[in-house]
Amino acid sequence: MAGLAWKWPRTRLPVGASALGVFVLCWLYVFPVYRLPDEKEIVQGVLLQQGRAWRRNHTALALFRKLLEECCDPGQLFAMTKQNSPMGKNLWFDGELLYSFTIDNATYSLFPQATPLQLPLRKCSVVGNGGILKRSGCGRQIDSADFVMRCNLPPLSREYSKDVGTKTQLVTANPSIIQKRFQNLLWSRKAFVDSVKVYNHSYIYMPAFSMKTGTGPSLRVYYTLQDFGAKQRVLFANPNFLRDIGKFWKSKGIHAKRLSTGLFLVSAALGLCEEVTIYGFWPFSVDLRGKFISHHYYDNVLPDSGFHAMPEEFLQLWFLHKSGVLRMQLEQCEDPLMQPAT
């Protein structure tokens, strides 16, 4: 059939490539790439909303909770328990590519029988560590909630108690913190036990099965607290729950390697609590009045870029605030003039 060779018109570009180019252009026209608004635009948007009073929207809340229930079931899967992770079960680490772990006898014995929280919780405060909390005077309001969740073992010393409160029922601890601040608990452990004393009777929530390197330190936190007869108890995050939450938010358009602890915690809180108020979730370098603020309320150490997508997460939370699912506290709770000058 060589004689019947029908020739394409001669072009510089191969036809396949140009067809692909046209296809991509059409695709971008139909599904335009979402451009992240920059910091100034977001602040402007927030300021526009600021005057209006926030109202709880019960239908939106019920709908959102139902979505969460369907995807992730926070009430059951929030933590590792003997019920949801039987011995011999294979767990895939959610922060690693193809790395699994089989629950053995020794690990199984560390889990509580069932989720130890009294569900549903009524009023929850989720406290992020944003610099916006500084001189906010929100301490009293945070403490007035029934259940207070905090992220990444934040300092709660006297100087911050006016702004961030003193009560804690659940605090997350990243294994990387254990590694950096407490040498993986391989040497002296007293410093760690002393540093978590401020959290009184709280649960320490550790993503033990997210990263390969995190398992050892997380289990060691458990052993350490048990050795010293500490009041804190350790809950291990369920990697399946974390993965489902990650997928859930990815479908809502958060493009990050990994969600921040804060967003995990807010998602869990929305599933566990009836009312959720979040504080200190503000990943920008200026506050609502345009003043520069530090990254955290206790220091100004910036995170590694490109790991978390904080502004995108903020926009999602802001959307939830606007639709009345949760309340985001951004302005000061009490007049700073009432506070003693520092």
Next chain:
Amino acid sequence: MGYTDPSSSRDLLGNRTLFFIFICAFAVVTLLQQILYGRNYLKRYFEFYEGPLEYNSTKCLELRQDIIAVKVLSMVKQTELFDRWKSLQMCKWEMNVTEANLFKSTLSRCCNAPAFLFTTQKNTPLGTKLKYEVDTSGIFHINQEIFKMFPKDMPYHRSQFKKCAVVGNGGILKNSRCGREIDSADFVFRCNLPPISEKYITDVGVKTDVVTVNPSIITERFHKLEKWRKPFYDVLQVYENASVLLPAFYNTRNTDVSIRVKYVLDDFESQQAVYYFHPQYLINVSRYWLGLGVRAKRISTGLILVTAALELCEEVHLFGFWAFPMNPSGIFITHHYYDNVKPRPGFHAMPSEIFNFLHMHSKGILRVHTGTCSCC
């Protein structure tokens, strides 16, 4: 129509017959052995026993000479050595000050425990590159944190204690009732975290001033102290104020685990001190004993402690040092007084160590207790 085995009549030297003959021969040999050794017992029975003989009596001199005459372990049969050792028990033991001083002075020249037994801030200054005992290529750099763990200077000095007891863990201690006598010593060394619970108290006593811990125990029983630490702390607490002694710089594997012990005790605010053997001391001691015929991959912790005790104490008493499967009377004993776990073969040369102790006992340098105690 019965079937008869065609080979039944020809099985004169068949398997069964051979087997029977073999058993018979074995029985006869055993019987003969019993009679031969029984004669010794009979002889002793007829001798008139008039309480312990004086140290300087001619009989005792003879008996001691009997043991000293055995130059190497393979020279005589084990049972023969046991018999000589048993006969010697008739004599009182006294320290031979000149012999003891001679021995101690050679020790001070080779090893010098009062200055080099532990790593101290004085003998291991900051920034020292400490050489391991076995991993000769391995070097441990003494940094500020490790340096702070060391004691300022050696806590003990030469001949500080009048009477010391070094307690080995041999099964010979079982039912020895030596607890009181051990406790009556001024300073008691124990090896490898032995149990001293209620059950063993009459045999081994409770007083402990130094207890050694082998890092391999920590690795096996306490998960390298990477998991729970309270169980380990609870075990150490049994020894009350005893110092914990570890061969941290024996090889590289031991270091982290040993240093962790210090952290554990500090974390739980314990008063117990933690000391580490100086690797150079260990090298010197094993070289010294090699010269005396102890050929082993590694000398036992007990031998190191005895060597140290000889320098730190005037009088050294050894309990539970007996590494043979039977006691001097020929009755089988367990390997340790608390269990019967045999060690890895070919690692320690226990019999030759014990043999050296028996020699030293005969010379009056130290005293080895192998029988029951009747003291107090």
